[in-house]
Amino acid sequence: MTNHKKKILLVEDEDNIALALGFLIERQGFAMTRVASGTDALDALQTDTPDLVVLDVQLPGHSGYEVLQSLRENKVLSDVKVLMMSAAGGEVARKKCLALGADLFMMKPFSTALLTEEIYKLLGEGVDG
Amino acid sequence: MASRPGLRLRVALLFAALALGGVAVVLVGLWLGHARGGGPGEGYVIAGVVAFFGLAGLAAGVWYVFDERFARPVLALAADLRTRAASAVSSDIDAEAATQLPELGEAAQAVHVALEKARASLEQALAEKTAVMARDKALLEALLRELADGIVVVGTNGRILLYNRVAAALLGPLGLDRPLQRYLRTGPVKAAIERLEAKEATGGSVMFLTSPVSGSHIFTGTVSAVDLGESRAGHVLHFRDMTEDLRIHGDLERLLRRTIEGARRPASAMSAVLDVLEAAPDMGAEDRARFDASLRDELRQLTDMLEDSAAMEQTLNAAHWPIREISVRQIFDAARVRAPDVLTVKQSGLVVRCDGYAITETLAHIAEAMSDRPGHDRLRLSAEEIGEEIRLYLAWRGPTLPLGDLEAWLSQPVATAYGDYTGRDALTAHRSDAWVEPVERGARIVLPLPAATTPSTVHAPGPVQFYDFGLPAIVDPELGPRRLTELAFTVFDTETTGLDPDRDQVVQISGLRIVGGRLMRDEIFDQLVNPGRPIPPSSTEIHGITDAMVAEAMSFAEVAENFLGFAEGSVLVAHHAAFDMAFLHRHAREKGTPLSTPVLCTALLSSRLFSHSGDHTLDGLAARCGIEIETALRHTALGDSIATAEVFLKLMPLLESRSICTLGEVLTWQRPG
Numbered sequence: 001m002t003n004h005k006k007k008i009l010l011v012e013d014e015d016n017i018a019l020a021l022g023f024l025i026e027r028q029g030f031a032m033t034r035v036a037s038g039t040d041a042l043d044a045l046q047t048d049t050p051d052l053v054v055l056d057v058q059l060p061g062h063s064g065y066e067v068l069q070s071l072r073e074n075k076v077l078s079d080v081k082v083l084m085m086s087a088a089g090g091e092v093a094r095k096k097c098l099a100l101g102a103d104l105f106m107m108k109p110f111s112t113a114l115l116t117e118e119i120y121k122l123l124g125e126g127v128d129g
Numbered sequence: 130m131a132s133r134p135g136l137r138l139r140v141a142l143l144f145a146a147l148a149l150g151g152v153a154v155v156l157v158g159l160w161l162g163h164a165r166g167g168g169p170g171e172g173y174v175i176a177g178v179v180a181f182f183g184l185a186g187l188a189a190g191v192w193y194v195f196d197e198r199f200a201r202p203v204l205a206l207a208a209d210l211r212t213r214a215a216s217a218v219s220s221d222i223d224a225e226a227a228t229q230l231p232e233l234g235e236a237a238q239a240v241h242v243a244l245e246k247a248r249a250s251l252e253q254a255l256a257e258k259t260a261v262m263a264r265d266k267a268l269l270e271a272l273l274r275e276l277a278d279g280i281v282v283v284g285t286n287g288r289i290l291l292y293n294r295v296a297a298a299l300l301g302p303l304g305l306d307r308p309l310q311r312y313l314r315t316g317p318v319k320a321a322i323e324r325l326e327a328k329e330a331t332g333g334s335v336m337f338l339t340s341p342v343s344g345s346h347i348f349t350g351t352v353s354a355v356d357l358g359e360s361r362a363g364h365v366l367h368f369r370d371m372t373e374d375l376r377i378h379g380d381l382e383r384l385l386r387r388t389i390e391g392a393r394r395p396a397s398a399m400s401a402v403l404d405v406l407e408a409a410p411d412m413g414a415e416d417r418a419r420f421d422a423s424l425r426d427e428l429r430q431l432t433d434m435l436e437d438s439a440a441m442e443q444t445l446n447a448a449h450w451p452i453r454e455i456s457v458r459q460i461f462d463a464a465r466v467r468a469p470d471v472l473t474v475k476q477s478g479l480v481v482r483c484d485g486y487a488i489t490e491t492l493a494h495i496a497e498a499m500s501d502r503p504g505h506d507r508l509r510l511s512a513e514e515i516g517e518e519i520r521l522y523l524a525w526r527g528p529t530l531p532l533g534d535l536e537a538w539l540s541q542p543v544a545t546a547y548g549d550y551t552g553r554d555a556l557t558a559h560r561s562d563a564w565v566e567p568v569e570r571g572a573r574i575v576l577p578l579p580a581a582t583t584p585s586t587v588h589a590p591g592p593v594q595f596y597d598f599g600l601p602a603i604v605d606p607e608l609g610p611r612r613l614t615e616l617a618f619t620v621f622d623t624e625t626t627g628l629d630p631d632r633d634q635v636v637q638i639s640g641l642r643i644v645g646g647r648l649m650r651d652e653i654f655d656q657l658v659n660p661g662r663p664i665p666p667s668s669t670e671i672h673g674i675t676d677a678m679v680a681e682a683m684s685f686a687e688v689a690e691n692f693l694g695f696a697e698g699s700v701l702v703a704h705h706a707a708f709d710m711a712f713l714h715r716h717a718r719e720k721g722t723p724l725s726t727p728v729l730c731t732a733l734l735s736s737r738l739f740s741h742s743g744d745h746t747l748d749g750l751a752a753r754c755g756i757e758i759e760t761a762l763r764h765t766a767l768g769d770s771i772a773t774a775e776v777f778l779k780l781m782p783l784l785e786s787r788s789i790c791t792l793g794e795v796l797t798w799q800r801p802g
Contacts, residue, residue, distance in 0.1 A: 070531075
């Protein structure tokens with residue numbers, strides 16, 4: 001296992017999902033920070049710039065859409081990769097996320113293997129074992 | 130009125146009397162001369178014979194010249210003036226009359242000019258007075274057009290006074306002045322009206338559930354009363370087709386049951402497996418792998434089932450909602466009316482499926498809220514087709530809009546009429562959403578909606594002729610005593626394989642209705658007929674109908690039945706009606722049910738009204754009445770029906786001006802001889 005040192009901000013309010021996704025991300029050697037609301041995500045983005053944000057749409061406080069819009073309007077953060085996830089909204093949620101500037105949208109539930117693969121693709125690295 | 134001889138006959142009698150009188154005077158003179166002078170009578174007889182033939186010939190010659198140069202032009206002028214008195218004809222006075230009787234022609238021309246001027250000023254005054262009414266009418270028509278539900282107004286006699294396009298789409302080819310029970314099972318409606326009369330209803334309306342006479346659809350609706358002062362004028366029926374809603378409701382219930390039951394089984398299995406794993410932490414690696422596989426398998430089944438259910442739910446909801454096709458132009462126009470100071474619109478011919486009212490209110494609400502924000506210019510509405518969806522854009526130059534603000538606006542009620550229904554509710558119901566995206570020097574709000582699959586079904590704004598509140602209550606089935614303006618007419622024409630009704634066959638029959646003195650251009654019957662024999666090329670040359678065109682058409686027996694159904698309760702009108710009626714009578718004889726429908730013939734009416742003229746063709750009559758027949762439609766059954774109907778409408782006031790007002794009077798008067 002290599003130390004990628006790439007930083008991922010996980011924004012997810014569902015504790016069980018955050019537990020599983022956090023475990024997987026850290027196991028792949030990424031540096032992971034998890035927050036549980038849109039407001040905390042905006043704060044976290046102000047203090048440290050991640051390489052990737054794994055962002056849920058339905059969040060308390062500011063929605064994932066709002067976080068994404070702020071991120072894309074911020075000159076410093078506009079290039080940060082964003083992977084959006086949602087359990088609701090269907091096709092229109094996907095269109096909205098991509099229109100707002102997300103790099104990828106995944107509908108929940110999805111397989112953890114696929115998520116890992118997509119994270120590697122977004123960060124421009126091959127999947128590690 | 131038929132007892133007084135015509136002008137030409139009177140003049141002829143006058144000249145005959147002159148001739149006879151002259152001959153009598155000569156004969157008396159000769160007789161007296163012979164009595165006094167005596168001599169051989171042969172010379173007197175010869176003189177008498179010569180005088181008789183001379184005077185008769187002279188009288189006939191002078192009569193002929195007088196008839197040609199005076200009586201006929203006078204009659205033409207009289208008919209011309211009568212036509213102008215009864216209806217507007219803008220062409221100059223009859224040229225023949227003007228030439229033969231220059232003084233009278235000039236005087237008539239002066240009267241014509243004065244009459245035209247008076248008409249023009251009267252029309253202008255009327256136009257001004259009716260402008261306000263026209264606006265109200267346009268509003269009513271717009272309302273009728275836009276309503277997503279069927280609306281029918283019936284008189285107390287159960288006959289239709291008004292309907293909108295949706296009602297016609299739901300019930301079939303409706304017609305004014307026709308009994309509603311021909312289209313709708315009216316038992317439940319009558320029961321609802323009885324409950325309404327018994328004042329059981331709250332809020333002035335009662336619900337009913339019924340179905341059309343043909344088909345198995347289920348309609349739900351309400352009925353309410355229309356009162357004019359103390360008297361009841363009729364009832365308004367407001368209904369919609371519930372069949373699809375009921376089906377989808379059933380499908381959604383089944384889906385919910387299937388999802389619950391489908392989730393229960395893998396959930397139970399996973400619970401059991403997890404219990405085992407928890408109870409036996411020391412199980413062997415092989416067993417552990419088996420249980421893990423089992424867990425993954427159950428989870429996969431659960432996920433697949435959820436995906437399946439989500440897809441099905443989306444399909445069902447997409448079919449269920451939105452239900453209405455509406456042009457983007459109408460949405461934009463309505464939004465601009467709602468927020469006139471805020472919006473400019475780039476119009477679009479695109480058509481979407483949505484609840485037009487909710488979307489319009491949502492757009493207008495967002496526009497108004499946007500207008501309160503500083504730093505942007507005027508808001509612009511536009512639309513773009515992308516794949517199967519239409520994206521509505523509300524764009525501006527200036528800073529972007531935080532999505533949180535847009536979400537806050539969407540969480541507010543869109544309109545008082547919709548209660549607590551919010552913009553977010555409207556978007557969710559449409560399986561849609563709204564977002565903000567940057568554009569050059571500004572930003573825009575994007576609102577995607579599904580594109581209409583059949584834009585042709587959206588009706589362009591145009592004259593609506595589906596109502597006539599002036600229709601009388603028909604109680605007496607005897608049509609004879611009724612005035613022409615109170616009756617319904619079916620003006621029709623046939624195209625045939627030839628001119629012999631005993632041997633030839635019909636290849637097309639078309640007709641349209643006149644109700645309450647108005648031509649119902651939307652109530653049209655137009656069907657081709659398979660004549661069961663080749664159409665001669667000489668006939669095809671006239672009407673353009675070929676064997677290939679009628680190959681798939683119904684037989685005349687079937688089409689004639691359809692036509693008689695279309696014409697039921699109305700008076701038939703045709704030009705040279707005897708010819709067209711011969712085919713219908715033949716069909717009726719073969720069926721064993723003779724036709725008793727009254728028939729008027731515009732050719733016969735013309736020959737009586739314009740007896741001085743030998744031209745009673747449809748073209749000649751149309752020209753006389755100032756009606757232009759579109760060349761492309763001439764000699765088509767529908768085109769000739771329209772021309773005949775327009776001619777008949779012009780003849781109606783002429784008949785009234787001669788005090789021929791009821792159907793019975795016209796039927797008697799039109800009889801030849």
